[in-house]
Amino acid sequence: MYAFLYNQPVIHYCLPVSMTAAADFHTIIATLRPRLLGFARLQLRSAAAAEDVVQDALLAAMEGAERFKGEAAFSTWVFAILKNKIIDEMRRARRTKDDIDAEDALDDALSALFDQRDHWVDMPPAWGDPEASLEQKRFWEVMDTCLTQLPKSPARVFTMREFLGLETEEICKELAISSSNCWVLLHRARLALRECLNVRWFGETAS
Amino acid sequence: MISCKHATELISQGLDRSLSLAERLRLRLHLFICIGCRNTLRQFRFLRKALSQHPWRL
Numbered sequence: 001m002y003a004f005l006y007n008q009p010v011i012h013y014c015l016p017v018s019m020t021a022a023a024d025f026h027t028i029i030a031t032l033r034p035r036l037l038g039f040a041r042l043q044l045r046s047a048a049a050a051e052d053v054v055q056d057a058l059l060a061a062m063e064g065a066e067r068f069k070g071e072a073a074f075s076t077w078v079f080a081i082l083k084n085k086i087i088d089e090m091r092r093a094r095r096t097k098d099d100i101d102a103e104d105a106l107d108d109a110l111s112a113l114f115d116q117r118d119h120w121v122d123m124p125p126a127w128g129d130p131e132a133s134l135e136q137k138r139f140w141e142v143m144d145t146c147l148t149q150l151p152k153s154p155a156r157v158f159t160m161r162e163f164l165g166l167e168t169e170e171i172c173k174e175l176a177i178s179s180s181n182c183w184v185l186l187h188r189a190r191l192a193l194r195e196c197l198n199v200r201w202f203g204e205t206a207s
Numbered sequence: 208m209i210s211c212k213h214a215t216e217l218i219s220q221g222l223d224r225s226l227s228l229a230e231r232l233r234l235r236l237h238l239f240i241c242i243g244c245r246n247t248l249r250q251f252r253f254l255r256k257a258l259s260q261h262p263w264r265l
């Protein structure tokens with residue numbers, strides 16, 4: 001699948017002067033591709049679906065590549081195309097029985113955080129200086145584990161909001177859900193992520 | 208007084224829409240007395256900040 005992109009001779013004719021050297025262009029794609037794939041995989045949860053959207057995005061980007069001077073503008077543009085392709089893919093994805101079971105399990109786990117009067121069973125502790133974690137590679141591995149553990153529905157709405165930067169109204173429209181449903185899903189995703197990071201990262205560093 | 212669960216709902220929604228004056232007052236009063244929810248507020252905001260700096264982002 002990759003070879004197809006690298007061995008595509010036609011693309012060189014439509015590239016701007018700054019990008020005409022085949023080697024340059026291959027370098028740009030080669031550095032960009034892992035990030036695009038990582039970004040897509042985290043959101044689509046399927047390596048195959050991620051490969052597909054990234055391939056589509058790169059091909060679409062190449063068609064208009066002559067309009068872009070330099071690597072930064074081209075990268076931004078590829079990324080914008082990829083975002084739209086990811087949204088299309090998310091809109092298409094249907095929930096399976098497993099997804100629904102995972103959502104029920106999450107609801108139970110989140111309900112258990114609160115007592116009968118809906119107050120915390122265990123007060124969330126402070127995280128000290130959480131920003132310091134952003135510099136640590138291991139933190140991002142834990143973050144990705146926590147994101148991947150979210151069931152599909154909350155994960156989809158959360159990543160559309162926080163990764164793709166959509167407003168809740170746009171998310172509701174794309175997924176054909178009500179805004180209150182959207183808020184419920186975002187709340188669940190945040191509670192679950194907070195809990196997961198608390199257990200897997202901040203609990204360890206604090207103790 | 209609103210519950211912690213409801214407070215976390217308002218904290219979360221406050222990141223996605225503007226809360227009404229009544230909601231803001233209820234939340235502020237709750238946060239005043241509840242350290243667990245104050246931590247949650249900081250941590251929900253941190254989640255947003257962290258995700259905006261995710262290494263896969265461009």
